[in-house]
Amino acid sequence: MPLRLLKYALSRKHPAPRFFRDCTEPKKSYDAVIIGGGGHGLAAAYYLAKDHGITNVAVLEKGNTGRNTTIVRSNYLTPEGVNFYDASVKIYEGLSEELDINLFYSTRGHFTLAHTESALRTMRWRAEVNKHVGVDSYVVGPDDISRACPQLDISCSGKAPILGALYHGPGSIARHDAVAWGYARGADSMGVEIFQNTEVTGLDIQSGKIKGVHTSRGYIATNKVLSAVAGFTPRITNMAGVDTPIVIHPLQACVSEPMKPWLDTILVSGSLHVYVSQSSRGELVMGSSLDPYEVHSTRSSLDFVEGLTSHMLDMFPFLSNVKIVRQWAGMADMTPDFSPIMGTTPVEGFYLDAGWGTWGFKATPISGKTMAATMANDKAPELIQPFRLSRFEDYDLTGEKGAASVGH
Amino acid sequence: MKLLTCPVNGTRPLSEFVFGGELRAMPDPAAVSDSAWAAYVYNRSGAPGLKKEWWYHSPSGTWFVAERNTLTDQVARTYLYGQENQA
Numbered sequence A: 001m002p003l004r005l006l007k008y009a010l011s012r013k014h015p016a017p018r019f020f021r022d023c024t025e026p027k028k029s030y031d032a033v034i035i036g037g038g039g040h041g042l043a044a045a046y047y048l049a050k051d052h053g054i055t056n057v058a059v060l061e062k063g064n065t066g067r068n069t070t071i072v073r074s075n076y077l078t079p080e081g082v083n084f085y086d087a088s089v090k091i092y093e094g095l096s097e098e099l100d101i102n103l104f105y106s107t108r109g110h111f112t113l114a115h116t117e118s119a120l121r122t123m124r125w126r127a128e129v130n131k132h133v134g135v136d137s138y139v140v141g142p143d144d145i146s147r148a149c150p151q152l153d154i155s156c157s158g159k160a161p162i163l164g165a166l167y168h169g170p171g172s173i174a175r176h177d178a179v180a181w182g183y184a185r186g187a188d189s190m191g192v193e194i195f196q197n198t199e200v201t202g203l204d205i206q207s208g209k210i211k212g213v214h215t216s217r218g219y220i221a222t223n224k225v226l227s228a229v230a231g232f233t234p235r236i237t238n239m240a241g242v243d244t245p246i247v248i249h250p251l252q253a254c255v256s257e258p259m260k261p262w263l264d265t266i267l268v269s270g271s272l273h274v275y276v277s278q279s280s281r282g283e284l285v286m287g288s289s290l291d292p293y294e295v296h297s298t299r300s301s302l303d304f305v306e307g308l309t310s311h312m313l314d315m316f317p318f319l320s321n322v323k324i325v326r327q328w329a330g331m332a333d334m335t336p337d338f339s340p341i342m343g344t345t346p347v348e349g350f351y352l353d354a355g356w357g358t359w360g361f362k363a364t365p366i367s368g369k370t371m372a373a374t375m376a377n378d379k380a381p382e383l384i385q386p387f388r389l390s391r392f393e394d395y396d397l398t399g400e401k402g403a404a405s406v407g408h
Numbered sequence B: 001m002k003l004l005t006c007p008v009n010g011t012r013p014l015s016e017f018v019f020g021g022e023l024r025a026m027p028d029p030a031a032v033s034d035s036a037w038a039a040y041v042y043n044r045s046g047a048p049g050l051k052k053e054w055w056y057h058s059p060s061g062t063w064f065v066a067e068r069n070t071l072t073d074q075v076a077r078t079y080l081y082g083q084e085n086q087a
Helices: A003-010 A039-052 A079-093 A095-100 A115-133 A141-146 A176-187 A230-240 A302-314 A318-321 A360-375 A382-387 B034-042
Strands: A031-036 A058-059 A110-114 A138-140 A164-170 A193-195 A200-206 A209-215 A220-221 A225-227 A247-257 A266-269 A274-278 A284-290 A323-333 A341-344 A350-352 B003-006 B010-013 B018-022 B050-057 B060-069 B073-079
Touching: A031 A039, A039 A176, A039 A350, A039 B034, A079 A095, A079 A115, A079 A360, A079 A382, A095 A284, A110 A115, A110 A141, A115 A138, A115 B018, A141 A164, A164 B034, A164 B050, A176 A360, A200 A230, A220 A382, A225 A230, A225 B003, A230 A247, A230 A323, A230 A350, A247 A302, A266 A302, A266 A341, A284 A302, A302 A318, A341 A360, A341 A382, A350 A360, A360 A382, B003 B060, B003 B073
Parallel strands: A031 A058, A031 A225, A058 A193, A110 A266, A225 A350
Antiparallel strands: A110 A164, A138 A164, A200 A209, A209 A220, A247 A284, A247 A323, A266 A274, A274 A284, A341 A350, B003 B010, B018 B050, B050 B060, B060 B073
16 A cells, blocks of 8 residues: 555545444434335435435444345346336436535446256246337347357356346446445435444334334334335344244355456356456455345355356356355345235334345335335335235235246 | 255165255245246345255155255255154
């Protein structure tokens, strides 16, 4: 590090810029409390203030965000899913400007590789649904894939030759921490208070209505509570006495050492359980399928890196000397139909933004916007009705096989 | 390498086992309401804790029950279904 940088670190004239105030003392009451200061919670706070003028809002966060692999796309399988994620992509495209922060939003094109006839059939199905809804998505052959990514071994070392792919032009990556920072700063500037290292210990519910939240910083009275806590959802819904189908599985990911740019598309293989893109820093960001059983932990495992890298080498044999520099796990809140659970709950004033499993990051803007509307109007907008909690009781699921880590 | 103890075959690598979900009592489908049946079909106790789970040792085809803490991933004990008191 150049020594002259140090003078900025020590100088009072050049303090590190803060993105939001350092709140530690919550007020006695708020118009709304959001549990979870990840992208979703902060986006909901931002749109509550911006779209609905509700600024007396507290966001409570006990940990961190950014355990995803930063992919944004909308080439899902159900019309409900495609419409929803497409609305998200459209907000993302203008988000750097709106939040005045460089999200490094980079539209790369996204290939979902098919190694089998049945996978190719699913790709065709997805392409037709996507086209019908107006999303840029079509099936391409091995030659097109080779042209877009000449480094890829189309035969995958002879083990699982690639027969084709679903191509999705708007597929993008973005800097995930910047999304959270940007929404936090935007919300903060409109009056929202963000409390870090603050854990929710209980919910105050009286005759079916939410009255307040018990936290590690004391009791906060409020009539509206949003739970946007991903892998911690069952613990919060237990406090509310709300039953859900959510189970927690770890989802692991890793990054390689930085390289010169060579991979400008996003590649996903359901059969090989790999998704990979190259970040603006030059690292390969790689993810795999879910861990096979329930664990509430963010520990990563050697099994995962061994499995993932062996499949990566099937696709890109020349990477054999490249090192993995970092690996991590996130707690994915999985639902039986691979769709999120959003909207109202049997408890009045308690709203749920959950079931984000392996598909949460790409939905950050639209989920924030629609959950803010749900909280302001006490009614979920049309766009997220297919994701309501009561769909299970009604046997009216939204089966989303286009989600990441779902085998075909 | 993670290990799990099969009540029949002893301690084996985890890669030989398949997770079968939580052990739950099934209500009588003829007697319960539709919504109670939907709750049984879909809802799960997702919060962490010591849970009874189905596990399958695939080389030998053995289904058994494991009591496992889902927060720490530590297995307290394993036994064949119905032999809880002998374990």
